[in-house]
Amino acid sequence: MSRFHLHIAVDDLDRNIAFYNAxxxxxxxxxxxDYAKWQLEDPRINFAISARGAKPGVDHVGLQSESEEELAAIRTRLEAAGVTGVAEENATCCYARSDKYWVQDPQGIxxxxxxxxxxxxxxxxxxGDDASESSGACCPPATTTTGGCCP
Structure with missing residues (x-):
């Protein structure tokens, strides 16, 4: 089963951690x-926030799959619907290593x-991005978004 993912750029990490804890x-x-993540079961969501210099607000949304096969099935559904994206294998971002497939919705999200x-x-x-550097959140490839989340 997939898990919904939402990442929000924030201007005050501690204040937002307190808010989302509540x-x-x-x-x-x-x-x-510079980062916090709630991996919740109820509601089933991977919710992340980061204070890395990006404009505050919704950074990106997504689906976290539990297996390579599930990720491949999501990509197949998107491509069958005419939605092309950018694949990233073994990508490092948000303190994790992941295989990814980035797309853009009709609004540009x-x-x-x-x-x-x-x-x-x-x-x-x-x-080589450590916590002391300010460089946006997990960034989709530039070809996927019109503005992107990276500075």
């Missing part, structure tokens, strides 16, 4: 100096479909 009645499963493979100690190993 909303969900739960503490985050991951907390870094980035959708990330992904299967997580494991955790990493940095926000993004590929860019």
């Amino acid at each position: 909303v969900f009645g739960a503490e985050p499963t991951v907390v870094k100096s 980035a959708w990330e479909t992904f299967h997580s493979l494991g955790t990493i100690p940095l926000f993004s190993e590929a860019a």
